[in-house]
Amino acid sequence: MQLAIVTGVTVLATGLFLAPLSAQLDDQAMRRALAIAETTASPEVAAELQGSPPSADGPVQAEAERIRTATGAEYVVIMDRYGVRWSHTDAAQIGRVVSTDPSEALAGQDVMEIDSGTLGRSARGKVPLRDGDGQIIGAVSVGIEYDSVRDRLMGAIPGLLAYAGGALAVGALAAYLISRRLQRQTHDLAFSDISALLAEREAMLHGIREGVVALDRAGRIRLMNDEAQRLLGLGPEANGRPLEEALGPGRTTEVLAGRVTGEDLVAVRGQRVLIANRMPTDDGGAVATLRDRTELEQLGRELDSTRGLIDALRAQDHEHANRMHTLLGLLELEMHQEAVEFVTEVVGVHRATAEQVTEKVHDPLLAALLVGKATVAAERGVSLRIAPGSLLPDRLVDPRELVTVVGNLVDNAVDAAAGSTDARVEVGLRAEGRTALLRVADSGPGVPPADREAIFTEGWSTKEVPAHGKRGLGLALVRRLAERQGGSVRVDEAADGGAEFTVVLPEALTGIPEAGAGTDEPVTPGAVAQPGGDPVGERAADGRVVS
Numbered sequence: 001m002q003l004a005i006v007t008g009v010t011v012l013a014t015g016l017f018l019a020p021l022s023a024q025l026d027d028q029a030m031r032r033a034l035a036i037a038e039t040t041a042s043p044e045v046a047a048e049l050q051g052s053p054p055s056a057d058g059p060v061q062a063e064a065e066r067i068r069t070a071t072g073a074e075y076v077v078i079m080d081r082y083g084v085r086w087s088h089t090d091a092a093q094i095g096r097v098v099s100t101d102p103s104e105a106l107a108g109q110d111v112m113e114i115d116s117g118t119l120g121r122s123a124r125g126k127v128p129l130r131d132g133d134g135q136i137i138g139a140v141s142v143g144i145e146y147d148s149v150r151d152r153l154m155g156a157i158p159g160l161l162a163y164a165g166g167a168l169a170v171g172a173l174a175a176y177l178i179s180r181r182l183q184r185q186t187h188d189l190a191f192s193d194i195s196a197l198l199a200e201r202e203a204m205l206h207g208i209r210e211g212v213v214a215l216d217r218a219g220r221i222r223l224m225n226d227e228a229q230r231l232l233g234l235g236p237e238a239n240g241r242p243l244e245e246a247l248g249p250g251r252t253t254e255v256l257a258g259r260v261t262g263e264d265l266v267a268v269r270g271q272r273v274l275i276a277n278r279m280p281t282d283d284g285g286a287v288a289t290l291r292d293r294t295e296l297e298q299l300g301r302e303l304d305s306t307r308g309l310i311d312a313l314r315a316q317d318h319e320h321a322n323r324m325h326t327l328l329g330l331l332e333l334e335m336h337q338e339a340v341e342f343v344t345e346v347v348g349v350h351r352a353t354a355e356q357v358t359e360k361v362h363d364p365l366l367a368a369l370l371v372g373k374a375t376v377a378a379e380r381g382v383s384l385r386i387a388p389g390s391l392l393p394d395r396l397v398d399p400r401e402l403v404t405v406v407g408n409l410v411d412n413a414v415d416a417a418a419g420s421t422d423a424r425v426e427v428g429l430r431a432e433g434r435t436a437l438l439r440v441a442d443s444g445p446g447v448p449p450a451d452r453e454a455i456f457t458e459g460w461s462t463k464e465v466p467a468h469g470k471r472g473l474g475l476a477l478v479r480r481l482a483e484r485q486g487g488s489v490r491v492d493e494a495a496d497g498g499a500e501f502t503v504v505l506p507e508a509l510t511g512i513p514e515a516g517a518g519t520d521e522p523v524t525p526g527a528v529a530q531p532g533g534d535p536v537g538e539r540a541a542d543g544r545v546v547s
Helices: 002-040 043-051 059-071 146-185 191-207 226-232 243-247 251-257 294-332 336-360 364-379 399-417 474-484
Strands: 075-080 111-117 120-130 136-145 211-215 221-224 265-269 272-280 286-292 383-386 424-432 435-442 488-493 499-505 521-523
Touching: 002 059, 002 075, 002 111, 002 120, 002 136, 002 146, 043 059, 043 075, 043 120, 043 136, 059 075, 211 226, 211 251, 221 226, 226 286, 243 251, 251 265, 251 272, 265 474, 294 336, 336 364, 336 383, 364 383, 364 399, 364 424, 399 424, 399 435, 399 474, 399 499, 474 488, 474 499
Parallel strands: 383 424
Antiparallel strands: 075 136, 111 120, 120 136, 211 221, 211 286, 265 272, 272 286, 383 521, 424 435, 435 499, 488 499
């Protein structure tokens, strides 16, 4: 195809050049003949025409032949005003009337033409012949043999064809080199194969349930399939834009841009937990794949919670067996009053735990979460307290998001406080207008100032990796949820040591806030708080209850 185009262009250019060449040569020949005629039509020749008869030996014939020989013209004919020849290359034609019409020249007009006469086809130029007074007394006709014009044309063609052939050869070589380069770049695939591959690629990209983002060497988004647009919250208008401009700063941008390396990198985009992998391409760009692990991460967290509850239930089952043995012993010893008090104490512990939470946290989902966390924390030797002044009414806009925030912060606090002296976690919840304020403090080692910003980054964690996947997502999700509501989260050093997380959630509540405050009471299954604040029913070392 390329060779045919080059050949066609060469032939067309050659033809377009040759088409006007013949006309240009004819015009040049006629103008040359006209110039010779104008030179011949001098006052001297006019005087000789008037002073001598037409003859082969006359001065007019001699001058005409001299000029013809000097200029290379085919003929130089001088005639009088009646069209009678006074000069001619054939002496026998002198004295005869010319074969072509001389009226235009005798009328004072210059004439250029290609015509046929007694000497054949020629390029002619005719001019009037004037005497010294400017009167027309005849005309001069000069002819240039037309075959010479054709010879010049034919002589020019070989050189032109040589140039055309050279151009064709260069074009053919360039076409061959371009063809070889295209074959290497397209892996020797035909155009139909490339078209089929493109159609298959489009169908595959938009059909798979995995996000695909292609970037060029400048970091601009070159392609995104439908799943990638859904996971990243972008539209088709993001194509062609730089990655930082389309996504904004954050870990997702860092991972896709390749500034964070590794396999199965975790990133959070909105409320989605994404797993990203990046593969560089030969042209300096890259292709990144995204998988949605939001549901899997939620299931993993639920599994962790379930496992924690199972451990707590197992411990409770063991404790329940001990209590049943104690109760059986009291009955066998006929200590019936003590048995009644023991049962009352055991039942009251669990009731008090729930009552202490529900008095200050009126939302059922959040209250249930804290009751369960209190039980799990107690089994790990950590006292979970509700801070003084805590009161959260049952008018949350989205309780599930606050459950996620509180659950993540309490889990981290219990992990940090476990094993410390006087292990405790304090949770403060209160409302200011429509703003929900959350504070979670622990007695753990705290967070160094240098790490207080890094802990909110996806993937940052000091814990061992769980069986179901990644760590370092809890605090990142807390910050993302807070910022999505226009709020904030920060970590400081608690008053008694450890870490203290503060979350502000504007517009988290509806309606008018309630008034009231709670007391600083430990929410543990081991004691029942009385109005005076003294715990009763403490257990002695031998397992019996003392008061």
